[in-house]
Amino acid sequence: MDGRIPVIIVAGFLGSGKTTLLNHLLTNNAGARIGVVVNDFGSINIDAMSVAGQVDSMVSLGNGCLCCAVDARGMDDLLSRLARPGADLDVIVVESSGLADPRVMIRLVLACQNKRIGYGGLVEVVDAAEFETTRVRHPELDQHLWFADLVVLNKTDRIDDTAHARIRELVAGLGKGTPVLSTAHGRVDPELLFERPERPRRDDVARQLSFDELLAEHDHDHADSGDCHPHSAYETVEFTSDEPMDPRALMAFLDERPAGVYRIKGFVHFGLPGHRQKFSLHTVGNYLRFQRSRWEAGEQRRTRLVVIGTGIDADSLRQRLASCVADGEHGDGLIEHGMLSVLRFTHS
Numbered sequence: 001m002d003g004r005i006p007v008i009i010v011a012g013f014l015g016s017g018k019t020t021l022l023n024h025l026l027t028n029n030a031g032a033r034i035g036v037v038v039n040d041f042g043s044i045n046i047d048a049m050s051v052a053g054q055v056d057s058m059v060s061l062g063n064g065c066l067c068c069a070v071d072a073r074g075m076d077d078l079l080s081r082l083a084r085p086g087a088d089l090d091v092i093v094v095e096s097s098g099l100a101d102p103r104v105m106i107r108l109v110l111a112c113q114n115k116r117i118g119y120g121g122l123v124e125v126v127d128a129a130e131f132e133t134t135r136v137r138h139p140e141l142d143q144h145l146w147f148a149d150l151v152v153l154n155k156t157d158r159i160d161d162t163a164h165a166r167i168r169e170l171v172a173g174l175g176k177g178t179p180v181l182s183t184a185h186g187r188v189d190p191e192l193l194f195e196r197p198e199r200p201r202r203d204d205v206a207r208q209l210s211f212d213e214l215l216a217e218h219d220h221d222h223a224d225s226g227d228c229h230p231h232s233a234y235e236t237v238e239f240t241s242d243e244p245m246d247p248r249a250l251m252a253f254l255d256e257r258p259a260g261v262y263r264i265k266g267f268v269h270f271g272l273p274g275h276r277q278k279f280s281l282h283t284v285g286n287y288l289r290f291q292r293s294r295w296e297a298g299e300q301r302r303t304r305l306v307v308i309g310t311g312i313d314a315d316s317l318r319q320r321l322a323s324c325v326a327d328g329e330h331g332d333g334l335i336e337h338g339m340l341s342v343l344r345f346t347h348s
């Protein structure tokens with residue numbers, strides 16, 4: 001696999017539902033291979049990992065707080081073990097206790113020297129029912145929310161609609177336009193967090209349901225009513241343009257994504273000499289990656305992006321993207337310079 005493996009930090013105070021979220025992702029992995037770093041294996045759904053052949057993709061620290069137990073070198077070693085080519089992981093999830101300082105965790109991942117690793121963002125899990133009491137006990141929760149790229153407002157089944165609306169507003173006000181996703185039992189759509197891998201399917205002669213599919217079906221059968229449709233919890237905005245995009249303007253947009261945006265996927269047509277290929281774009285939180293490939297024969301050269309988040313102003317988002325369409329007034333030099341910043345994030 002080319003490209004970097006995004007490392008997503010899942011943080012949250014005691015009992016907020018981190019492990020529940022992680023287990024949900026492991027059982028509904030959309031075909032992605034997930035590596036995990038956890039404090040202990042006790043409550044991880046090992047069955048889900050072992051049927052996916054991923055038992056060797058877990059690293060346990062076995063002791064307390066990740067940010068105290070591991071230094072930069074330690075984290076580098078940990079992540080490098082998981083990122084080894086044979087493991088073929090698509091994403092790594094680091095479960096971090098509420099007591100770990102998120103800034104330290106982010107720094108540890110960013111300091112990783114391994115070129116196969118990229119920081120994929122901080123997901124803060126919040127117990128909606130306990131939010132106000134947790135905040136009194138741990139004022140640093142506000143800081144967690146500020147650094148988060150996505151807030152998962154969990155346990156919404158435990159509060160009524162009025163309390164939900166109040167807590168949601170409070171949580172949103174503490175972020176910097178950070179999207180807030182309401183869930184019960186950590187049921188986040190995995191495609192919101194990572195890319196569905198494009199692996200060639202092994203079409204066996206008599207193909208049976210894979211363990212992944214069986215597990216997904218099992219989980220679906222047992223899903224509580226009320227939150228079976230994670231898609232309804234966030235919005236998607238589509239943007240298409242047949243005109244080429246201006247790389248400088250698009251990178252400026254990506255550097256400063258509008259409030260509420262958590263994920264962007266799709267492909268971009270720059271159409272510049274030497275860069276006429278299809279640039280697939282994939283962002284999760286702070287993670288940004290382009291991948292360059294050929295257009296299929298007969299495929300229309302066009303940009304098509306899907307922006308996912310919560311509380312997005314769809315009209316202004318489309319306008320901002322429309323303003324990234326090349327208007328031909330910039331000199332070639334400037335555009336070429338803009339292309340360099342795209343290429344910094346590009347894997348062929």
Ligand SMILES: Nc1nc2c(ncn2[C@@H]2O[C@H](COP(=O)(O)OP(=O)(O)OP(=O)(O)O)[C@@H](O)[C@H]2O)c(=O)[nH]1
Nearest residue numbers: 013014015016017018019020154155156184185186
């Ligand atoms: N009612 C309700 N219970 C939940 C929800 N999510 C998790 N729980 C329960 O809350 C408890 C704590 O969940 P965990 O996933 O272990 O939380 P955690 O953040 O990993 O906990 P620590 O590792 O101890 O910090 C478990 O008993 C879960 O079954 C939810 O959305 N609603």
